Amino acid sequence: MQQLSSEIEGTFRREYGRAVAVLTRFLGDISLAEEAVQEAYATALERWPRAGIPPSPAGWIIATARNKALDRLRRESTRADRERAAQVSADQEESEEQEEPEEHDVRDDHLRLIFTCCHPALASEAQLALSLRLLGGLTTDEIARAFLVPVSTMAQRISRAKAKIRDAGIPYRVPEAAELPVRLRAVLMVVYLIFNEGYSASSGDQLVRPDFCDEAIRLGRQLAELLPEESEVIGLLALMLFIDARRDTRAVGGNFVKLADQDRDSWNQLHIEEGRYLLRICLERNRPGPYQLQAAINAVHCDAPTTADTDWQQIVMLYDQLMAIAPSPVVALNRAVAVAELEGADRALRLVDEIELRHYHLFHAVRADFLRRLGRSADAATEYRIAIEKCANKMERDFLVRQYRSLPGQ
């Protein structure tokens, strides 16, 4: 029984985004769509244990939610709702032939909902919250806990975003070809933010939140399926797979382990293989972008059987390309780390000193590491102290404290 209800929960979570997407088109309103899907969930909890899980759970959820919405609209007394019910009913009769919606319709709806959640007229924190709620099927409680804000704050953030979509008339459609590149960038950014929040939780005790990584990869796969011609979509999926392959080796016994010290034999080879396959597709198309280049950098790490075998020349070259098309202080910092391996910490320290990134704990952690390698222990100690103070994640902070204590004289 317990197992079955968690199976039902899992099915609904997986299908939530697609179901809400289809219902939003029927009902013209996201909140009504969500209510309908939740009613279908309640029905499933009651019926599935007796009747068994239907052969096509996704189709069942959408058909049931649609009927629930229709019942509700008919019950409600306002004229506008009755008109809407009549409209939905007419739409439904047109498609009476098949009880379940066509797969390509579902896919189009899903893509529409993704672009609506990531509309640039919504603040990025609202895009993130809305995507996790509507596309990921996470509860408001779970999202609030992940971002360490009160549930009421998160509930308000999500309901305000939904109100803006409704009131401002944010359209429920896939952008036209001319706007697609810019709009897609926002979508990929949200997916990557979800992944990063999972891979390196910005705060809290846990280093990795696997559910967020899994969710981001799932969204990445769906996007790759929906927009297979977009190389950056493929690149992002490859990037997430390469990084996620190292997930289990990044924290051992509650301690953070840096890349050089990770057990490479325990990296997820299936993820790495899939990442390589995707990257080959990108290389053949030869339309490089920031995500593809980052994926390529991570592929080089995965190719090296030991840290000493890493092709740092190749990595620095890829960072040069990345700096050419998408320069940022964080990219410059990562490039400096690679330069340190190739040309020494002295050269790398000079590069880092030109970067404006003093609010970022890793800037200080990288600088501290270079100073340590150069034997400047006192300077390294000062730098570690700043890094520790700025680091909000407990496990990463503990690692920095260990580095600090291992300095001669500490």
Added chain:
Amino acid sequence: MKNYLLSVCYPAESTQPSPDVLNRIMSDVAAVRKEMQAAGVWLFSGGLYPTGSATVLRHQDGEIVITDGPFIESKEQIGGFTILAAPDLDAAIAWAGKLARAATTPIEVRPFMECSN
């Protein structure tokens, strides 16, 4: 169709551009207006005198009290606005983008409430 208010925003402190620049802006804005009219989306537009010209009225104890405006002293001011009818926010944003380029100032897009009757 929804109606949208496109407000031309500029910092209260900003100095007026030179006559040449201003003329250029005026003719660019007029061109966008003509384009909106030709597309059938334009409902109304106009520029406003500075806030020093504003007057505020309050209904207080059964009387109308008149004071020198503006109602709110703010760092940003509205220099003019356009009202247009568009199918959705993306369409309004596309027009607002053209206006921002022409006016060389930020444009705020706000939806009007739908009239229920």
